[in-house]
Structures are given as structure tokens and as C-alpha cells.
Amino acid sequence: MMNHSEGRTxxxxxxxxxxxxxxxxxxxxxxxxxxxxxxxxxxxYIFRKQKRTCPGSKALFRRAEILEGIVSVCMPPGMAGEQFIPGGPYWSLYKEGRWNQILGWHHFTMYLFFGLVGVSNILCFTINSLPVSLPKLMMSNALFVEAFIFYNHTHGREMLDIFVHQLLFLAVLLAAIVAFMEFLTRNNVLVELLRSSLILLQGTWFWQLGFVLYPLGGHPSWDLTDHENALFLTMCFCWHYLLALTIIGMNYAFITWFVKSRLKRLCPSEVGLLKNVEREQESEEEM
Structure with missing residues (x-):
């Protein structure tokens, strides 16, 4: 996706x-x-349940948000390095009477909006007057922009190339919708994890696109006109999402076990308090 001056035939x-x-x-x-x-x-989610036992968690998460913002600002320019690779556009949008490396500029636009998410993270957690929900809105905007770009990213390509990008568009669009739901709700861990699972799906599907369109190690090329390949990749897309859900579930199980085991070792009396708070909050959610 970086080098649009080269292709495979x-x-x-x-x-x-x-x-x-x-x-x-x-x-x-x-x-x-x-x-x-x-x-x-x-x-x-876990710290909210035991907020009486973690008085410093708010400051910790505030610093984590700022650090996340810095990473989000730094990563997109690195991924936009296609501007400077051999044969890249070098910031030239129009050259010799035609658009120059326009697909590369598509990617740069996508990265730019994710960089804005990082900027909003830094500003919101350093300037108290800004609403803390602004990064969630910017995340939703970035995903909607990415979905729009990928919807219009495959003009003139082969069937399978278009199809795998359509599946990527679906993953990004669903993540954008869930991110907007997250902006409208507050502290809903299920919505947050659903958004994370869809972005994880997006990440693994990018890799799948790479293997389909640019096989490595002498593997045979995919026939981009074979509809059976499209049928297989439809099923493969579902497997990718199953993998994403499995990873999120394992992450939840591990973090929950780790936090409770640490609490039990450091302060056994707090484990009972944590369980009681969990029961109270579950009862409130049911009501």
C-alpha cells in the first residue's frame, strides 16, 4: 500500500x-x-469497580491518555513515509499534467485524521476546559473518513482486489458506527471492547490483503478473477473476526486474573471488597 509506483502482474x-x-x-x-x-x-472497568481501593488510578489513566496521544501523533507520519520512498510523490499532488500518486495521498489523508485523534487526546487531558469525550468523537470521525476513502479506493481494479477492500471497508464502517455509539454512551465496557475487536479485525485484515495481493516467499499468486477465491475470503473474514473476539476475550480474562491476583497478594481484604462492588454494580446494571 505504501509504494504505488510498483505493482504485481x-x-x-x-x-x-x-x-x-x-x-x-x-x-x-x-x-x-x-x-x-x-x-x-x-x-x-476493573478500577471503577474498586475505585475505593485505587485512589491514584485517575491520574494514572490521565498520563496514559497523554502518552497514547503522543504515540497516535507520531505513528501516522511514520506510516506516511510513502511520500519519500523512491518513486514517491514527495508532497507533489499534481505533476506533469496529472494527479501524482493519488492513492498514496488517499493513505496520507487517512493517517492525518488518526493523527488528529492523538492531538485531541493530548489537548483534552492537559486542558481541563475541553470535554473528555472529544477524543471519542475524533476517533469516530477518523474511522468514517477511512471508510469513505476505502470505499472509493479501488476504481479500475480486478474483482478480488475490489472484494477484499470491500470487506475492509465493512470492518472500518462498523468500527466507525460503534465508535460513534461509544461517544454517545458513557463508560460502557462492552461497546468499547466491541470497537476494539472491530479495529483488531481491521488490523489482521490488512495483513490478509497483503498476503492475497502480494504473496511472499515464492507462493503462487491468487487468481484475482476467480469467484471461488472471493467465497473463501468471505469465510476467512469471519474467521478473522472470530480470532479478534478470542484475543479480546483472552485479554479480558488475563487482565482480570492478574489484577485480582495482585490484589490478593498485596491486600487480601480488598478482594472481598472488589467482589462486593462487582455484585452491586451488576445489580444496578440489571435494574
Whole structure:
């Protein structure tokens, strides 16, 4: 996805623009960030239940939000390095009477909006007058922009190339809708984890796109005109989401076990308090 001056051709294939690294890099970014967001949501949920035992957790999460903002601001410019690779646009949008590397500019626009999410994180948790829900709104905006870009990203390509990008568009659009729901609600851990699972799906599917469009290690190329490949990838997309849900579930189980085991070791009396608070909150949620 980074290098749009190079492509792959083969039997029954049109030219496929981009590169494996260009898909693996944003895929890795979204995978790592989804794991972090799910971890943060789970920890906040657990600490809310035992807020009487963790008086410093609010300040800790405030610093974590600022650090997350710094990472979110720094990562997109790194992924936008396609501007400067050999044959890249080098910030030139229009060259020799035509648009220059326009798909690369698509990616840069997507990265720019995720950088704005990081800026909003830093500002909201350093300036008290700003609403703390602003980063959630900016996250929703960034995902909607990404969905819009990928919807219009595949003009003139082969069937399978278009199809795998349509599945990516579906994952991004669902994540955007859930992120907007998260903006409208408050402290709903299920909505937060659902958003994280969809972004995790997005990250792993970026990698799947890389393997489909740019096979490595001498593996045979996919036939981009074969409809059976599309049928397989439909099922594969569901497997990716199952994997995302499994990872989120395992993360929840591990963090819950780790926090409770640490509490039991440091202060056994607080474990009973934690269980009582859990029961109280579950009763309130049922009401």
C-alpha cells in the first residue's frame, strides 16, 4: 500500500498497485492500538469497580491518555513515509499534467485524521476546559473518513482486489458506527471492547490483503478473477473476526486474573471488597 509506483502482474492479473509492507504497516499499527484500547477499557472497568481501593488510578489513566496521544501523533507520519520512498510523490499532488500518486495521498489523508485523534487526546487531558469525550468523537470521525476513502479506493481494479477492500471497508464502517455509539454512551465496557475487536479485525485484515495481493516467499499468486477465491475470503473474514473476539476475550480474562491476583497478594481484604462492588454494580446494571 505504501509504494504505488510498483505493482504485481501475473497470469490473469491486472496490475496491482501497492506493496506488502504498505498493508502490513497499518495492519500492525491497528492491531497494537486495538490491543492497547481493549486493555485500557478493561483496566478502567476493573478500577471503577474498586475505585475505593485505587485512589491514584485517575491520574494514572490521565498520563496514559497523554502518552497514547503522543504515540497516535507520531505513528501516522511514520506510516506516511510513502511520500519519500523512491518513486514517491514527495508532497507533489499534481505533476506533469496529472494527479501524482493519488492513492498514496488517499493513505496520507487517512493517517492525518488518526493523527488528529492523538492531538485531541493530548489537548483534552492537559486542558481541563475541553470535554473528555472529544477524543471519542475524533476517533469516530477518523474511522468514517477511512471508510469513505476505502470505499472509493479501488476504481479500475480486478474483482478480488475490489472484494477484499470491500470487506475492509465493512470492518472500518462498523468500527466507525460503534465508535460513534461509544461517544454517545458513557463508560460502557462492552461497546468499547466491541470497537476494539472491530479495529483488531481491521488490523489482521490488512495483513490478509497483503498476503492475497502480494504473496511472499515464492507462493503462487491468487487468481484475482476467480469467484471461488472471493467465497473463501468471505469465510476467512469471519474467521478473522472470530480470532479478534478470542484475543479480546483472552485479554479480558488475563487482565482480570492478574489484577485480582495482585490484589490478593498485596491486600487480601480488598478482594472481598472488589467482589462486593462487582455484585452491586451488576445489580444496578440489571435494574
Amino acid at each position: 501475473g497470469p490473469n492479473h491486472a496490475k496491482v498497485m501497492g506493496s506488502f509492507k504498505g498493508h502490513a504497516l497499518p495492519g500492525t499499527f491497528f492491531f497494537i492500538m486495538a490491543l492497547w484500547w481493549s486493555t485500557k477499557s478493561i483496566l478502567k
